[in-house]
Every structure is written in C-alpha cells, then in structure tokens.
Amino acid sequence: MNWGGSLLRIIVIGDFHLDPNHYELSRKAMEDVNNTVPDLVIPLGDFGSRAFIGSMDGLLEVKPFLDMLNAAKRPILGNHDLQRESGTGSQPKGTMESALQQMFHLDKPYGVMEFDEFRLFFASTEPQPADSCYSVQECFATDEQFAELITELDRRPGVPVIFFTHAPPIGCGLRTVPRVHVKSTNAYLDQNHDPYRWKQLYEQYPEIVMWFSAHYHLGHSYIDSHTFRNGTHFFLTGVHGTCTRDGSRLSRMIDISSHSVKVLTLDHVQRSITNEGAFNYNNSLSCMIHSTKWQPLPKLSMPIPDSQTILERIAFNSVGEQPALPQGLHLVEPGKYFVSTQDGFTWEVETDTEAVKGCLHIGEPLQALAVSGDYLWMAWDNYVGLSHLSSPWRFTRSFDAEWPQQRWVMEKPVQCMAPHPDGGVWIACNYTIQHFFPWQKDDSISKRLTLQARPHQLMAAGAYLWILCEDGTLWKWDGLSEKAHFELEDVLYFDIWGAAQAAVIRSNHRIRFLLWSADGFEAVYWFPFQDKSILEIPDLFSHQLLVLGDQKLAALVQGNVYYWDKPGSTPVRLPHIQGQVSALTRSSLIPAADGLSCGFAVHVRDTSPEGRQQLELWAARTCDR
Numbered sequence: 001m002n003w004g005g006s007l008l009r010i011i012v013i014g015d016f017h018l019d020p021n022h023y024e025l026s027r028k029a030m031e032d033v034n035n036t037v038p039d040l041v042i043p044l045g046d047f048g049s050r051a052f053i054g055s056m057d058g059l060l061e062v063k064p065f066l067d068m069l070n071a072a073k074r075p076i077l078g079n080h081d082l083q084r085e086s087g088t089g090s091q092p093k094g095t096m097e098s099a100l101q102q103m104f105h106l107d108k109p110y111g112v113m114e115f116d117e118f119r120l121f122f123a124s125t126e127p128q129p130a131d132s133c134y135s136v137q138e139c140f141a142t143d144e145q146f147a148e149l150i151t152e153l154d155r156r157p158g159v160p161v162i163f164f165t166h167a168p169p170i171g172c173g174l175r176t177v178p179r180v181h182v183k184s185t186n187a188y189l190d191q192n193h194d195p196y197r198w199k200q201l202y203e204q205y206p207e208i209v210m211w212f213s214a215h216y217h218l219g220h221s222y223i224d225s226h227t228f229r230n231g232t233h234f235f236l237t238g239v240h241g242t243c244t245r246d247g248s249r250l251s252r253m254i255d256i257s258s259h260s261v262k263v264l265t266l267d268h269v270q271r272s273i274t275n276e277g278a279f280n281y282n283n284s285l286s287c288m289i290h291s292t293k294w295q296p297l298p299k300l301s302m303p304i305p306d307s308q309t310i311l312e313r314i315a316f317n318s319v320g321e322q323p324a325l326p327q328g329l330h331l332v333e334p335g336k337y338f339v340s341t342q343d344g345f346t347w348e349v350e351t352d353t354e355a356v357k358g359c360l361h362i363g364e365p366l367q368a369l370a371v372s373g374d375y376l377w378m379a380w381d382n383y384v385g386l387s388h389l390s391s392p393w394r395f396t397r398s399f400d401a402e403w404p405q406q407r408w409v410m411e412k413p414v415q416c417m418a419p420h421p422d423g424g425v426w427i428a429c430n431y432t433i434q435h436f437f438p439w440q441k442d443d444s445i446s447k448r449l450t451l452q453a454r455p456h457q458l459m460a461a462g463a464y465l466w467i468l469c470e471d472g473t474l475w476k477w478d479g480l481s482e483k484a485h486f487e488l489e490d491v492l493y494f495d496i497w498g499a500a501q502a503a504v505i506r507s508n509h510r511i512r513f514l515l516w517s518a519d520g521f522e523a524v525y526w527f528p529f530q531d532k533s534i535l536e537i538p539d540l541f542s543h544q545l546l547v548l549g550d551q552k553l554a555a556l557v558q559g560n561v562y563y564w565d566k567p568g569s570t571p572v573r574l575p576h577i578q579g580q581v582s583a584l585t586r587s588s589l590i591p592a593a594d595g596l597s598c599g600f601a602v603h604v605r606d607t608s609p610e611g612r613q614q615l616e617l618w619a620a621r622t623c624d625r
Contacts, residue, residue, distance in 0.1 A: 006257060007255060008255070008256045009036065009254070009255050009256075010040045010041070010042060010254040010256070011033050011036060011038040011041045011042070011071070011251055011252070011253055011254075012042045012164070012237050012252040012254065013029075013041065013042065013043040013044065013240060013251050014044055014215075014217070014237040014238050014240070015044065015078060015080075015166075015214050015215065015239050016044075016045065016046055016241075017046055017048075017049070017053070017080075017239065017241060017242075018048055018049040018061055018241065019049060019241055019242040019243070020049050022241060022242050025241050025242065026240065026241055027065065027068070028268065028271070029240035029241070029249070029251070030065050030066075030068040030069055032240075032266055032268050032271050033069055033071075033251065033266065034069060036253060036266060038253075039072065040071055040072050040073075040113075041066075041069050041071050041073050042073075042074050042075070042122075042164050042212075043066065044075075044165075044166050044212075044213065044214040044215075044237060045076050045077045045078025045080075045081055045124075045125065045166045045214070046166070046214075047059050047061070047062040047075075047078075048061045049061060053081070054081055054082065054083040054091070054096070055084055055091065055095075055096075056096070056099045059096070059100065073104060074104075074106075074120075074122060075100065076109060076110070076123065077096060077097065077100060077109055077125045077126075077166070078125055078139070078166035078167075078214070079137045079138065079139045079167065079186055079215070080137070081096050081125060082096060082125050082140070083136050083137060084096075085127035086127045086133050086136045086138070086140065087128055087129075087130050087133025087136055088130050088133070089127070089136070094127070096127075097109045097124075100124075108124075109122075110123050110148070110149065112152045117160075118159060118256065118285045118286075119159055119160070119162070120161075120162050120164065121149060121152070121153075121161055121162070121163045122164050122165075123141055123149060123189070124166075125140060125141070125166055126140055126142050126145060127140070128140045128193075132192075134185065134392050134393070134395075135184055135185045135191070135192055135397055137184055137186040138185070138190070138191055138192050138193070139165070139166050139186060139188075139190070139191075140190060140193060141189065141190055146197060149201075150201070153201075153205050153207065157207070159207060159286075160209045160288060160289055161205070161210075162210040162211070162254075162285075163202075163208055163210070163211040163212070164211075164213075165189060165212075166213060167181075167186065167188055167189050167191075167213055167215040168188060168211065168213040168236070169188060169195070169198035169199055169211070170191070170195040170196065170198060170199050171229060171353040171354060172213075172227055172229055172234040172354075173224060173229055173354045174213070174216075174224055174234050175218060175222050175224040175225060175236060176216060176318070176356065177216050177217070177218070177245060178319075178320055178321050178345070178347070178356065179321065180245075181216065182347070182358065183345075183359045183397060183399075184397050185357070185358040185397055187215075187355070187356070191357070192392055195353075195355075196353075199353060202231075206231050206289050206290050207289060208231075209233065209285060209288040209289060210232065210233045210261075210288075211234045211235070212235045213235070213236065214236070216236060216245070217239050217244055217245040219238050219246050219247075219248030219276070219277075220236065220237075220238060220265050221248075221276050221277055222236075224236075224318070224612075226263075231289070231291065233288075233294075235252060235263060235277075237250075237251065238250030238251065248269070249267070249269050250265050250266065250267055250268065250276070251265070252264075252266070253265065258284055259282070260281060260284075261280075261284075261288070262281070263278065263279040263280075264278050265277055301313065304563075304572060304620070305570060305572070307566075307569075308622050308623060309620050309622055309623070310621055310622075310623050311563055311618060312618065312619065312620075312621065313616050313618055314599070314619050315352075315616070316615060317349065317614070317615055318612035318614060318615075319356055319603065319612075319613055319614065319615045320341040320343075320345055320347050320613050321341070321343060321345075321613065322341040322342045322343040322605075322613065323341065323580075323603065323613060324582045324583040325340045325341065325365060325366065325583065326542075326544070326582065326583055327368070327369070327416075327583070328340030328341065328366065328582075328603070329583035329584060329585045329602075329615075330370075330585060331585050331586060331587060331588075331589060332348075332371055332376075332389065334587070334588065334589070335351050335352040336348070336351075337349045337351065337585070337601060337615060338371070338376065339583075339603055339615060340366045340369055341365075343365070344363050344364055345359055345361065345362055346359065346360040346361035346366060346369070346378065347360070348360055348394075351601075351615065357395075358394075358395035359395055359396055359397075360376060360378070360387055360395060361380070361396065361403065361404070362396050362399060362401070363381075364380045364381050365380065366378050366379060367379045367414060367415055367416075368415065368416045368417040368427075369417070370418055370419050371389070371419060372419035372423065372425050373423055374388055374389050375389060376389055377419075377424075378404070379410075379413070379414035379415075382410050382411075382412065382413055383407050383410065384407065384408050384410055384417075384425075384436060385404040385408070386404060386407075387404045387406075393405075408438060410429060411429065412430050413429070414427045415428055415454065415455070415456060416457055417436075417458060418459060418460040418465065419460050420435050420437065420460065421460070421463060422435075422437070423439075424437025424438070424439075426458050426460065426465055428454075428458060428467075430454060431451050431454055432448055432449065432450045433448065433450075433451070433455060433465070433477070434447070434449075447480055449467075449477055449484055451467070451475070451484070452469075452471075453469035453473060454470045455467050455469050455470075456468060456470050457494060459494060459496050461496045463479065464476055465477045465479060466494060468491055468494045472489055472491050472492065473488070473491070474486075474487040474488040474489070474491045474494055474503065488505070490506045491503045491505060491506075492511065493543050493544050493545050494545075495545050495546055496547065497547040497548075497549070497591050498549070498591025500515060500516070500547045500549070500591075501515070501516055502514060502515045502547045502553060504555070510526075511543065511557075512525065513526075513545055513564075515547065515551065515567070521551075525564050525571070527555070527557065528571070542557070542558060543556065544584060546586055546600055547586075548598055549591065549597040549598055551566055552564060552566070552597045554600045556583070556584050556602075559580030559581055559582070560573055560574070560580070560581065561573065561574040561602055562574075563618075563620075565620070574602070574618070580604065581602045581603065582603050582604070582605050584602045584603070585601050586598055586599075586600055587600055587601050587617055587619070597620065599617060599620070600617075600618055600619075601615060601616065601617050602615075604616060
C-alpha cells in the first residue's frame with residue numbers, strides 16, 4: 001500500500017456483531033467511518049448476527065455494510081467466525097477462511113501489509129483440531145500461521161510493527177470480562193493451547209510497538225483500556241453496535257505520520273472523533289522501539305521506619321468482580337494463585353502474566369479450599385470436590401456445568417480443610433475432624449477426632465495438624481491419638497511456616513501477635529491502634545496473620561494490612577485508599593532460610609465505579625541510602 005509519509009489514517013472496527021433490529025446503527029457507523037476519510041479500515045472479526053455468525057451467511061450479511069466504506073479494507077476473523085468449524089463442528093474446516101479470502105481478495109486470512117517505514121501484521125482466528133478443542137470460542141492460531149508471522153518479523157529487523165488480532169495476547173494487562181471470556185477460557189490468543197508464545201513474541205521482538213485487539217466489547221476510557229508492557233502499547237477496541245457491555249459504541253482511529261503517532265476514538269453515539277483513551281506520541285514509530293518513556297505499572301512503595309528496607313508492590317492484576325472470601329486466597333506455586341470470591345467463583349490467577357486463566361468453581365461460595373499434591377480440593381454446601389491442577393478440563397466454562405466432575409456428598413457441610421501428608425485432605429465437619437481420601441481401601445475413613453468446639457481453621461505441618469476452634473482454643477494433633485494436645489487459648493487466628501508459629505491473641509481488650517519457634521525464640525508484636533470494637537467483630541477471620549520468615553510478620557485487621565519488620569518495631573500499613581483487603585497469603589511455599597523472608601499477596605476490593613478487585617504482590621527489599 002502506498003504511503004507518502006504525510007499522514008496515514010487507519011480506522012479499527014471491533015467485533016462486528018450485527019443486530020437485525022438495529023441495522024441502522026451499523027449503517028450510521030459506516031457513515032461515521034467514511035466521514036473520517038480513512039486510508040485503511042481494519043475490521044477485527046465476529047461478522048454477522050446471532051443466527052448467521054460463523055457461517056458464510058454471516059459474512060454475506062456484513063458485506064453490504066463494509067461495501068459502504070470508501071477506503072481499503074483488511075479484515076481478520078474472530079472467535080465467533082470459527083465456532084461452527086472448531087473441534088467437532090459440522091461446518092467443513094476452511095469454509096470461513098476461504099470465504100474471507102475470496103470476498104476481500106486476500107492471499108491468506110493472516111498476513112502483512114508493508115510500508116517503507118513501518119509494517120502492519122494481521123493474525124486471524126483459525127479452526128481448532130477436534131482432539132484439542134477445550135473452548136469452541138478460543139481465538140486459536142495454527143503453528144503454521146505463527147511460524148509464518150515469525151518469518152515475516154525476521155525479514156525486516158528494526159522496522160516498527162503494529163499488530164492486529166481479535167483477542168489480545170496474554171500478559172498485555174488489558175481489562176477483561178470475568179464472567180464471559182475469562183470464565184470461558186478464551187480471553188487471550190491460544191489460551192488453551194500455547195498462549196505464552198504470543199507473550200514471548202512481543203518480548204523478543206522490540207519492533208512490535210503497538211497491538212490492537214477487540215473481543216471484550218468495552219469502551220476506551222478505562223485505565224486498562226490502553227496498557228504498556230515490555231515495550232509494546234496494547235489498545236482495546238470497542239464495538240459499534242448493540243453488543244456493547246458498558247453502553248459505549250466506539251472504534252479506534254490511528255493517525256501515523258513521519259513525525260507523530262496518534263490514537264483517538266471514533267464515538268458512534270456522539271458521531272464524532274473524541275479524545276477518549278487518546279494516545280499521542282510526538283515522534284516517528286521507529287523511535288518507539290526500545291522506548292522506556294512509559295511506566296508499565298503504577299509504583300507503590302513505602303519505607304520501613306528505622307531500617308534500610310522498602311516495602312513495595314511488585315505485581316498486581318484484576319481478579320473477579322467481588323472480594324475474596326477471608327480464607328479464599330491460596331498460593332499454588334510461585335506466581336500462581338487460586339482466588340475464591342464472595343459471588344461463588346474460584347479463579348486461577350497468574351501474576352507473571354497478569355492473567356486470570358479460568359474458573360475452577362461456579363456456584364455457592366466455597367466454605368473451604370486446599371491444595372494437596374496434584375489436586376485442588378473444594379468444599380461447598382454438602383459437597384467435597386476436586387480438580388487436577390494441570391488438566392485442561394479443570395475449568396468450568398459454563399454456568400450450568402456440573403463441576404468439578406469428581407465430587408462426593410457429605411453428611412454435613414465441611415467448614416474447613418487442610419492438605420494431608422499422605423494424600424487427600426483433613427476435613428472438619430461440625431465438631432469432627434477426619435482424613436478424607438476417597439481412593440483408600442478403608443472407605444476413606446481414618447482416625448476421627450471430636451472436639452468440644454467447632455474447628456474453624458486447620459493448618460497442616462508435617463505429620464501434625466493444628467486446629468483452631470471457634471471458642472479460641474488452639475490444639476495440636478498427630479492424627480493417630482484419641483485426643484489432641486491443648487496449646488493456647490484466646491486465639492483469633494493461627495499460622496505456621498517451617499519452624500515458626502504465630503497467633504493473634506485477644507488479651508484484655510487488646511490484641512497482640514505472638515511469634516515463637518521450636519528453638520525457644522518467642523516475641524510479642526503489639527498492635528498500636530487499639531479499639532474495643534476490634535474485638536467485637538463477629539467475623540472469625542477479621543484478624544489474620546502471616547509468618548514471613550526472619551521474624552517478620554504481616555497481619556490483616558479490619559480490612560487493613562500491617563507489616564512488622566522485626567519484633568518491637570512499629571508496623572507500617574499498606575497504603576490502600578479506595579479499597580480494602582479481604583484476604584492475604586504468602587508468596588512462597590518453601591520456608592525462608594535464616595536471615596531471609598518472603599513476600600505476601602493480598603486481594604483488594606475496590607468500590608469505585610470503574611474499580612476492579614485486585615490481586616497484589618508485596619515484598620520487602622533492602623535499599624542503599
């Protein structure tokens with residue numbers, strides 16, 4: 001395509017879902033596009049109304065609207081365009097790709113558009129194989145397409161690239177829709193196959209300076225409608241029709257000249273160009289390569305008094321739509337967490353990619369959750385269920401699915417659980433604790449322990465089980481004896497990590513945090529902000545405590561998190577203003593060596609109109625003064 005260097009104007013149209021009752025909106029949107037006098041229009045897929053989408057009739061339904069455009073067009077296919085072909089779909093594979101190529105005179109559905117000073121890359125959704133189709137709506141690309149895109153990237157090193165895809169790549173940090181794409185495991189390119197290759201692509205090729213996608217049906221004004229990660233700017237593109245999820249109807253406008261790059265919004269409600277989500281760069285696209293002008297994440301840190309330590313947020317990403325349950329945040333492995341929320345969802349989160357990979361449970365909020373061996377164990381209502389941690393079928397992708405597939409009915413609800421060293425889990429039902437392991441020959445029933453008060457927290461440590469009851473008594477049980485050993489009273493919360501144990505103690509209308517270890521060490525950490533109302537909160541998990549190693553502690557008190565650097569020090573409070581913390585956990589599974597400590601993760605609820613629930617990772621680091 002020829003470009004004189006003065007100005008190239010591109011209009012990016014998001015999901016093209018048509019509504020037969022509102023064709024007029026699409027006609028007006030095409031008029032809006034023509035009024036901007038673009039040089040190129042890029043529709044990002046999902047062509048047709050509900051009855052025809054995914055078939056040639058869907059493309060034929062859209063074609064009269066696209067024919068209204070005066071500019072050149074370069075469309076790609078979206079997830080819905082392949083829904084009749086993916087997996088075991090009845091439509092012959094290749095039908096939609098052939099129709100797209102013929103209709104718009106394309107050599108392939110994907111490809112490259114070359115200019116002297118930059119390049120436009122187009123990746124298109126393809127049908128999934130029958131033997132590995134976990135979500136028919138996945139934005140899937142074959143190895144052949146991916147390899148060809150890499151070959152093209154290698155052909156002109158140092159030339160800036162703008163990518164166009166239907167769904168964004170994992171790791172981009174763009175705003176998602178938890179109950180739709182995240183639940184369905186199709187929020188990112190190749191999500192159920194190999195999503196990480198796309199992240200490696202933009203990390204390894206600094207030439208990829210901008211990336212435009214659609215898929216979410218959201219507006220451009222959110223703080224995460226435009227993100228910057230690893231040298232690439234990612235832009236979310238809205239929709240022009242009635243399929244909007246927030247009331248906005250928008251397209252993107254890109255103006256490229258030899259000395260500037262601008263991204264503006266074409267508002268189809270106002271029928272004008274606006275600065276909503278605007279981006280301005282006063283230099284050439286080439287100068288964006290290796291640019292470090294933009295901060296990918298807002299920095300948040302605080303100094304620890306009387307030390308050379310800074311407590312800082314090292315990662316965060318949105319998770320779910322409701323706060324986490326008090327015991328709903330669990331570390332699975334470094335960088336991977338399960339978050340159970342108050343609306344009955346349990347999400348799998350990767351902090352390294354800022355991605356929520358899917359949903360492990362939908363229904364009644366979980367009463368208990370534990371990771372034991374290769375399995376995630378869950379308890380809700382009168383059920384105990386499990387999912388294999390690495391199975392692609394561990395996710396529930398539908399609201400009406402019976403999930404998890406392996407479940408057992410209990411006589412009474414399970415109020416708490418903990419991993420058992422021999423497999424399975426410890427479970428507490430009413431006043432009784434037992435080892436639950438369905439594959440044991442003895443009908444999964446081992447030694448039972450009955451207490452006078454209901455357990456509400458179980459902590460496994462080697463062969464021992466620590467039990468905190470609702471009356472504040474703390475017990476230690478070897479799993480074999482008739483009785484448990486009494487340890488402490490007036491306990492609000494307990495934690496153990498390696499050789500160190502800690503407890504929140506209620507004492508004369510004050511709370512204190514006690515840390516002790518097997519080698520005889522013992523220290524009291526006083527909470528300086530005393531209020532009698534703190535002790536009158538009925539929620540059993542209003543106070544939580546974490547052992548972090550090297551005599552460091554973190555505590556959750558009434559929605560606020562406090563951090564102690566050492567015994568006798570004044571705790572610092574995490575600086576959350578609009579949100580409150582609903583749960584916390586460690587960010588390491590292996591106890592820290594002497595002189596070392598680990599970080600911690602918190603789930604923050606945000607009540608602002610555009611706020612999202614956040615999973616944040618915090619860590620202390622030593623700095624030079």
